[in-house]
Amino acid sequence: MAVVVRDENIRRFTAAGLRILGVAVAYFAAGRIGLLQQVAVGGVKVTPLWPATGIALTCLVLLGLRVWPGIALGTFLVIATIGPLTVASVAIAAGNTLAPVCAAVLLARAGFRPAVDRLRDGVALVFLGALAGMLISATVGATALVLGGSLPADHFWGTWAVWWTGDAMGVLVITPLLLAARTLHRPRDVPPYRWAEPVVLLAAVAGVTLLGTRSTLHLLFLVFPLLMWAAMRFQLPGAAPCVLVVSVLSVAAAREQVGPFADHGLFAIMVTLQALNGAAALTALLLSAVIAERESTYLKIEQACIALAEVVARLAPGTPAPGRPPADEDRPRSGPGRPE
Numbered sequence: 001m002a003v004v005v006r007d008e009n010i011r012r013f014t015a016a017g018l019r020i021l022g023v024a025v026a027y028f029a030a031g032r033i034g035l036l037q038q039v040a041v042g043g044v045k046v047t048p049l050w051p052a053t054g055i056a057l058t059c060l061v062l063l064g065l066r067v068w069p070g071i072a073l074g075t076f077l078v079i080a081t082i083g084p085l086t087v088a089s090v091a092i093a094a095g096n097t098l099a100p101v102c103a104a105v106l107l108a109r110a111g112f113r114p115a116v117d118r119l120r121d122g123v124a125l126v127f128l129g130a131l132a133g134m135l136i137s138a139t140v141g142a143t144a145l146v147l148g149g150s151l152p153a154d155h156f157w158g159t160w161a162v163w164w165t166g167d168a169m170g171v172l173v174i175t176p177l178l179l180a181a182r183t184l185h186r187p188r189d190v191p192p193y194r195w196a197e198p199v200v201l202l203a204a205v206a207g208v209t210l211l212g213t214r215s216t217l218h219l220l221f222l223v224f225p226l227l228m229w230a231a232m233r234f235q236l237p238g239a240a241p242c243v244l245v246v247s248v249l250s251v252a253a254a255r256e257q258v259g260p261f262a263d264h265g266l267f268a269i270m271v272t273l274q275a276l277n278g279a280a281a282l283t284a285l286l287l288s289a290v291i292a293e294r295e296s297t298y299l300k301i302e303q304a305c306i307a308l309a310e311v312v313a314r315l316a317p318g319t320p321a322p323g324r325p326p327a328d329e330d331r332p333r334s335g336p337g338r339p340e
Helices: 002-037 051-063 065-082 087-109 119-132 135-147 153-182 192-214 220-256 266-315
Strands: 039-041 044-046
Touching: 002 051, 002 065, 002 153, 002 220, 044 153, 051 065, 051 087, 051 153, 065 087, 087 119, 087 135, 119 153, 119 266, 135 153, 153 220, 153 266, 192 220, 220 266
Parallel strands: none
Antiparallel strands: 039 044
16 A cells, blocks of 8 residues: 555656646747847847746646746746856746746636636736736846846836836737637538638738838738637637737837837837737737627527426426427327317
8 A cells, every 4th residue: 555655656746747847848948939039128138028928827827836846947947048147047037936926826816717718817817917917027037137237227117117018928928829729629510611711810910910010101000900800700719829920020020120110219119019919919818708708608598598498398298398399199189170
């Protein structure tokens, strides 16, 4: 019996260790991708879109708080590839770990469901998971850089703003995408031509975003009808990839300072970029949640009507059940005034 218990403990600890290692690898890979789009603020490089926070929060929501060491390990690995580890680096790693942990705790307290099939889930993810939770990482990180002498004090708020919006955008863009991919399945009995709609929709979003971010004309608003179309037709699984495309293409245009980002200072560019990304993510996420909640309500009403019809059929034995023809013994017999 003791051997069986020991083997079970070994398997449990091994599985936990592999989960933590997997989270660390995923965080490190996402961090390296995020560093490809970094900008310099006061001599410090920060990213306007940090996908690692989205992966961290998703892992905490789906796997539980026990995987937080993987986030810390992944953060240290990313920092180690940038420069030497210092006291400021330790503080930044602590802030980047604490922020998604606190966000996951807030979401759990709010009754958040990973399916994001209710409006309250979308609101909680936006305001608790992204906007509130990421205040911690931005504040700790910018403060550590100022105290460590890497960032001038007069650049604190500029760095803080880019840091906070980058982490928040990581949650708003990546977390819904991963949560939608978790439940994604191929529907049955769907004609092949129906698959052309999401492909054409995604291509249209990419084309309109390129037009809006590479042209001197202010055409960025043209992408919102497409995002609404994606949310209404496909809910989160269709809207989340479209938001990712919009964010990636707009960040690339902002770094190159082309289109609506040309001839502006860094602060104006960041405001325009985060306003676009934030509005796109909010529109797609909240509208998807509203549509999913409405369809769920319709389904519950339909099931309630079917159950009520079955109860009525059982209470009135002579009444045929809905959708069934009357049995032979239930049909009217011939009699006076009735044809044979």
